[in-house]
Amino acid sequence: MITINDTDLKKAELLAKLSIEPEKRERTMAEMEKLFGYVEKLKKVDTTGVEPLAHTSEITKENRFRRDEVTNPDGAEGTLFNAPAKKDGQFVVPKTV
Amino acid sequence: MESKNVEKTAPVKGRPKTAECRRYDTVIGLEVHIELSTKTKIFCGCSTKFGALPNTQTCPVCTGMPGSLPVLNKKVVEYAIALGLATNCRINQRTLFDRKNYFYPDNPQDYQISQLYEPICLDGYLEIAQDEGEKRGSSTASENKTGGGTSTVCKKATKTIRIHEMHMEEDAGKLTHDESEGISLVDYNRSGVPLIEIVSEPDMETAEEVIAYLEKLRMICLYLGISDCKLQEGSMRVDVNLSVKEAGSDILGTRTEMKNLNSFKAITRAIAAERERQIALLESGEKVEQETRRWDDTAGASYSMRSKEDSKDYRYFPEPDVMPVVISDAWIEEIKQRQPEFKEEKAARFEREYGIPAYDADILTQSRHLASLFEETATLSGQPKKTANWFMGELFRIIKETGKEPEEFTFSPKHAADLIVAVEEGKINQAGAKEVFAKVVLEDIEPLSYMEQHGLMSLSDEGALQAAIEEVIAENGAIVEEYRSGKDKVFGFLVGQVMKKTKGKADPGKVNELLKRNL
Numbered sequence: 001m002i003t004i005n006d007t008d009l010k011k012a013e014l015l016a017k018l019s020i021e022p023e024k025r026e027r028t029m030a031e032m033e034k035l036f037g038y039v040e041k042l043k044k045v046d047t048t049g050v051e052p053l054a055h056t057s058e059i060t061k062e063n064r065f066r067r068d069e070v071t072n073p074d075g076a077e078g079t080l081f082n083a084p085a086k087k088d089g090q091f092v093v094p095k096t097v
Numbered sequence: 098m099e100s101k102n103v104e105k106t107a108p109v110k111g112r113p114k115t116a117e118c119r120r121y122d123t124v125i126g127l128e129v130h131i132e133l134s135t136k137t138k139i140f141c142g143c144s145t146k147f148g149a150l151p152n153t154q155t156c157p158v159c160t161g162m163p164g165s166l167p168v169l170n171k172k173v174v175e176y177a178i179a180l181g182l183a184t185n186c187r188i189n190q191r192t193l194f195d196r197k198n199y200f201y202p203d204n205p206q207d208y209q210i211s212q213l214y215e216p217i218c219l220d221g222y223l224e225i226a227q228d229e230g231e232k233r234g235s236s237t238a239s240e241n242k243t244g245g246g247t248s249t250v251c252k253k254a255t256k257t258i259r260i261h262e263m264h265m266e267e268d269a270g271k272l273t274h275d276e277s278e279g280i281s282l283v284d285y286n287r288s289g290v291p292l293i294e295i296v297s298e299p300d301m302e303t304a305e306e307v308i309a310y311l312e313k314l315r316m317i318c319l320y321l322g323i324s325d326c327k328l329q330e331g332s333m334r335v336d337v338n339l340s341v342k343e344a345g346s347d348i349l350g351t352r353t354e355m356k357n358l359n360s361f362k363a364i365t366r367a368i369a370a371e372r373e374r375q376i377a378l379l380e381s382g383e384k385v386e387q388e389t390r391r392w393d394d395t396a397g398a399s400y401s402m403r404s405k406e407d408s409k410d411y412r413y414f415p416e417p418d419v420m421p422v423v424i425s426d427a428w429i430e431e432i433k434q435r436q437p438e439f440k441e442e443k444a445a446r447f448e449r450e451y452g453i454p455a456y457d458a459d460i461l462t463q464s465r466h467l468a469s470l471f472e473e474t475a476t477l478s479g480q481p482k483k484t485a486n487w488f489m490g491e492l493f494r495i496i497k498e499t500g501k502e503p504e505e506f507t508f509s510p511k512h513a514a515d516l517i518v519a520v521e522e523g524k525i526n527q528a529g530a531k532e533v534f535a536k537v538v539l540e541d542i543e544p545l546s547y548m549e550q551h552g553l554m555s556l557s558d559e560g561a562l563q564a565a566i567e568e569v570i571a572e573n574g575a576i577v578e579e580y581r582s583g584k585d586k587v588f589g590f591l592v593g594q595v596m597k598k599t600k601g602k603a604d605p606g607k608v609n610e611l612l613k614r615n616l
């Protein structure tokens with residue numbers, strides 16, 4: 001059984017750019033332990049002799065490609081439709097530098 | 098994200114540089130991204146055309162909308178295979194994509210589709226020319242060359258730079274920063290534009306080797322027509338991984354990764370500065386941190402971009418939305434058959450077939466397009482050496498003066514050849530020919546009719562010339578006497594007078610000959 005401590009949670013927060021509120025930390029750690037426990041269980045399955053399969057299409061061995069031809073029209077409107085903030089046809093986000 | 102603890106790369110004072118050079122070796126590996134010149138993005142049918150209005154070349158796929166599905170552009174795979182073959186790589190015949198997870202506004206999916214576990218090309222190498230003076234006994238010279246070097250010009254010392262792998266991936270969007278409002282703006286037109294990343298082994302030791310490797314890689318891409326490889330415009334991006342180690346030691350030092358290098362000059366400067374910075378740290382008993390640094394070319398210094406705690410953890414995993422790519426032997430063979438003759442083979446052949454100097458052959462093959470213009474012109478004129486002279490002299494001067502790209506010159510080789518033949522036949526003098534040549538390469542005029550229309554044809558018929566010569570002799574009695582009494586020097590003056598009289602249209606050779614006969 002894997003145990004998740006506060007350091008593990010802090011690392012996860014950093015990577016996910018999230019901050020978990022103090023009162024929710026205990027609960028979150030318990031949920032993460034459950035998740036990891038599930039993966040641990042999967043790891044117990046004996047897979048010796050089984051080739052890793054990246055995709056179900058590997059059964060057909062057929063490539064799925066697109067031709068290098070422009071098929072999309074001007075997409076600005078759709079792309080920006082749900083933007084919480086926009087300016088000059090661009091998304092506005094908090095300053096990144 | 099960027100911490101701004103400015104660590105200036107202060108020049109190391111008080112220590113003689115020569116001593117340092119003896120004590121430390123530099124170890125350099127490169128990660129090069131090239132932006133492919135496909136018409137569309139890697140996973141969707143959006144255009145990749147440069148300079149469009151923000152976000153107009155976007156769709157649900159390249160903006161990471163839920164439920165959208167990427168479909169791989171076949172051309173990207175073909176370009177990657179072609180580049181792999183040209184750099185002696187092994188083609189991975191079952192190649193997969195992986196997700197590289199990170200959060201940043203330029204990355205709308207919160208992951209980049211890239212390749213980690215099964216990249217498309219593996220274990221290649223490039224051979225770079227090494228200056229004779231730089232050749233060191235210890236370096237990995239070209240002993241392990243596989244065939245290839247059958248040409249006669251391979252006398253120069255070469256060094257092998259190994260390529261670890263090459264993978265396909267998508268580019269990110271573009272962020273611009275609005276200082277006054279304290280916001281950043283995001284344009285996703287570049288999001289999903291195909292890239293190939295070429296990862297070298299740490300086989301380079303000097304900035305010269307780095308530049309030689311990059312030039313070679315760039316030339317291959319240009320000849321393949323898969324990218325325009327412009328550092329300034331970001332279609333070729335170079336990250337330099339550098340560490341120093343005590344001379345002769347087998348233990349590698351801690352390396353840093355340098356970003357934001359926008360010119361060969363910046364790369365050279367950054368390598369020198371980073372080497373000095375690391376040596377200064379070690380000399381003062383400090384440690385080199387493994388970190389990503391950003392080069393500021395105006396300041397001539399680099400800054401730490403990511404702190405240690407923020408270290409990379411991309412949690413790669415296989416991309417479930419893109420199917421594995423199976424590359425058959427037949428497909429590889431087909432691409433092999435289509436490979437162009439690359440620069441070095443071409444230069445060697447030009448030397449051999451056209452008898453032009455190695456230097457000329459090297460310059461003339463720096464653009465595949467110019468090389469073919471040269472070859473056609475040389476063949477049509479039957480004057481390869483003269484053609485090389487015209488190209489090396491006048492054409493390159495015009496290219497430089499106009500600031501145009503070699504590809505923008507689209508004149509007919511027939512026109513250039515006609516002019517070169519006309520010059521050789523004495524139909525036009527050198528000054529006139531230069532004027533016409535410029536017209537040919539810039540406007541593709543038909544040279545012979547142009548010469549006629551503008552009165553540039555030489556007076557080669559002896560009658561007209563004879564008349565001019567007789568006039569000059571009559572008008573310059575005293576000087577003619579001087580010549581006849583043995584003063585050879587005045588001959589040039591008389592030739593000049595004839596040229597003046599014929600408005601420079603006379604063929605000087607002919608004038609010499611006729612004048613002597615008349616005197």
Ligand SMILES: [Zn+2]
Pocket residue numbers: 072138141142143154155156157158159160289
């Ligand atoms: Zn798109």
